[in-house]
Amino acid sequence: MGAEGVPGEDRRLKDKLRELARGWGADLFGVADLSPAIEYIEEIYGDELAHLPRAVVMAVFYPVAVVNQLREGPTHTYLHYYKVLNTRLDDMALRVANYLQDEGYEAFPIPASQRVTEDKLAGIFSHRLAASLAGLGWIGKNCALINPRVGPRLRLVTVLTDALLPADQPVKDRCGRCTACMEACPAGAIKGVAFKAEDPLEARLTARDCDAYLAKVRVAFGKRVCGRCLAACPWGQKPKK
Ligand code: SF4
Numbered sequence: 001m002g003a004e005g006v007p008g009e010d011r012r013l014k015d016k017l018r019e020l021a022r023g024w025g026a027d028l029f030g031v032a033d034l035s036p037a038i039e040y041i042e043e044i045y046g047d048e049l050a051h052l053p054r055a056v057v058m059a060v061f062y063p064v065a066v067v068n069q070l071r072e073g074p075t076h077t078y079l080h081y082y083k084v085l086n087t088r089l090d091d092m093a094l095r096v097a098n099y100l101q102d103e104g105y106e107a108f109p110i111p112a113s114q115r116v117t118e119d120k121l122a123g124i125f126s127h128r129l130a131a132s133l134a135g136l137g138w139i140g141k142n143c144a145l146i147n148p149r150v151g152p153r154l155r156l157v158t159v160l161t162d163a164l165l166p167a168d169q170p171v172k173d174r175c176g177r178c179t180a181c182m183e184a185c186p187a188g189a190i191k192g193v194a195f196k197a198e199d200p201l202e203a204r205l206t207a208r209d210c211d212a213y214l215a216k217v218r219v220a221f222g223k224r225v226c227g228r229c230l231a232a233c234p235w236g237q238k239p240k241k
C-alpha cells in the first residue's frame with residue numbers, strides 16, 4: 001500500500017524523487033502513466049519494456065538564446081550544449097534509477113540520446129511520448145515536445161519503472177493555427193499537421209527529407225545539425241519567469 005491517495009501509489013517516493021532531481025539539475029520533473037501508450041510501446045519497442053507502467057521524465061532547459069541562433073543556421077555552441085545537457089540528463093537518470101533500485105523497484109534509465117542503428121537517430125524509447133504523458137508539454141507540429149515556458153528548447157530523459165508513482169496529467173495541444181515550424185523548415189519536411197497519438201510519424205514529418213537536409217549540412221558544416229524548426233517556435237522564444 002502506498003503512502004496515500006490511490007491504493008498502491010506512493011506519493012512520498014515521488015515527492016522525494018522530485019526534490020532529488022531538482023537538486024541534481026532537473027528543470028522539469030514529471031511522472032507518466034504509460035498505460036495509454038502500451039500498444040504503441042509494444043509495437044515499436046517489443047515487450048521487453050512494456051511491463052514497466054510508469055516513466056519518470058526529467059528535462060533540462062537550453063539557454064533560449066543558444067537555440068534561437070539556429071534561425072541563422074547551425075552553430076557549434078548548440079552542439080556543445082547538446083552534449084553538456086545529455087551528460088547531465090544521463091547522470092540524473094542514473095541516479096534516479098539507482099535510487100529506485102535501492103528502494104526495491106525495477107528501473108530502466110533510457111539514454112538521453114542514443115542511436116539504435118547506424119543510419120537512424122531514433123533512441124530505444126521516445127522521451128517525447130513519455131514527457132507528453134507526464135504533462136511536461138505537448139507534442140508539436142514539429143514533432144518536438146513543446147513546454148509552455150521554453151517551447152522546444154529543452155532536452156529530456158526517461159527512467160522506466162514498476163514503482164507505482166502517482167502520474168501527472170497530460171496538457172492540451174496549444175499549437176493552434178501556428179505553422180511557424182513548417183515555414184522555417186528548409187527541407188519542407190514538416191507538414192503542419194497537429195499531433196494525434198494514433199497517427200504515424202509520417203503524417204506530420206517526411207523524415208527522409210529532414211535526413212537528406214542534415215546530410216547536406218554535414219558536408220558543409222561537418223556535423224548533422226539544423227533545429228530551425230525548434231528556433232522558430234513562438235512558445236518560449238523570449239525567456240519567461
Ligand atoms: S531539423 Fe531542420 S530539416 Fe529537419 S525538420 Fe527541423 S527544420 Fe526541417
Ligand code: SF4
Nearest residue numbers: 140141175178181233
Ligand atoms: S512552431 Fe507553432 S506549430 Fe510548430 S510546434 Fe511551435 S507552436 Fe506548434
